[in-house]
Amino acid sequence: MQKALKGRRAFDRKGNVRLGALSLAFFGGLVFLWPALFQIPGLFSGEKAAGALPAVVKVDDGDTVRLSDGTVVRYLGIDTPELAHDGSRPEPFAKAAARENARLVLDKKVRLQTGARLRDPYGRLLAMMYLPDGLCVNGELLDKGLAWCLWFPGDGPAAEDLLPRQRAAMKKGTGVWKGLKERKGAYIGNARTRRFHAAGCPLGKKTARENRVPFASAWEAFWAGHAPCAECLGEWPGR
Numbered sequence: 001m002q003k004a005l006k007g008r009r010a011f012d013r014k015g016n017v018r019l020g021a022l023s024l025a026f027f028g029g030l031v032f033l034w035p036a037l038f039q040i041p042g043l044f045s046g047e048k049a050a051g052a053l054p055a056v057v058k059v060d061d062g063d064t065v066r067l068s069d070g071t072v073v074r075y076l077g078i079d080t081p082e083l084a085h086d087g088s089r090p091e092p093f094a095k096a097a098a099r100e101n102a103r104l105v106l107d108k109k110v111r112l113q114t115g116a117r118l119r120d121p122y123g124r125l126l127a128m129m130y131l132p133d134g135l136c137v138n139g140e141l142l143d144k145g146l147a148w149c150l151w152f153p154g155d156g157p158a159a160e161d162l163l164p165r166q167r168a169a170m171k172k173g174t175g176v177w178k179g180l181k182e183r184k185g186a187y188i189g190n191a192r193t194r195r196f197h198a199a200g201c202p203l204g205k206k207t208a209r210e211n212r213v214p215f216a217s218a219w220e221a222f223w224a225g226h227a228p229c230a231e232c233l234g235e236w237p238g239r
């Protein structure tokens with residue numbers, strides 16, 4: 001009995017020492033890692049000096065870029081026409097969007113702002129992108145009619161400022177909006193997801209009655225902030 005008690009005390013002492021060492025390692029690690037946490041682009045970049053910002057080293061297309069710290073950024077809240085891939089032809093204005101994106105950001109330092117949804121299914125960081133002088137790249141592409149709004153829940157308040165910029169480009173009839181107003185056709189919108197479907201799309205037909213919004217044209221759907229369903233309108237704006 002005595003022996004067992006002694007053994008337990010010895011174990012307790014050892015256990016305490018082990019716990020002490022563990023907490024030292026934990027807090028030491030936290031202090032060590034703290035500056036690294038501030039390096040995560042977009043999360044704490046508001047206060048960062050311009051010299052410490054990452055730069056864009058490669059432009060993949062109209063809405064995706066690579067940064068000097070290795071981060072791949074997919075612009076939040078917008079979509080741009082697809083460049084050629086897997087033997088398909090580039091969608092109209094895809095090259096113009098990629099060129100304009102490169103003109104705006106290539107070799108420049110950038111600030112990022114993320115929403116609640118940090119990454120897309122491909123692991124790319126979803127972000128609003130700003131030049132150090134405050135110019136919003138996502139908005140610039142919309143202004144020029146080279147992108148349209150693509151909203152997801154959790155995109156954050158900055159994404160809500162994008163639709164007025166799209167509407168201004170629609171009014172001007174620039175880029176992808178040229179000639180769209182004259183095209184008619186019935187579409188079904190989903191007010192919850194902010195997507196619109198061709199009349200025959202099974203996904204559109206599945207939309208709950210209370211979320212259904214009928215549109216008399218694609219123009220109306222875009223004006224309302226809905227983006228085309230990738231399943232039924234995938235080649236947009238190739239149509």
Ligand SMILES: [Zn+2]
Nearest residue numbers: 197201229232
């Ligand atoms: Zn659809």
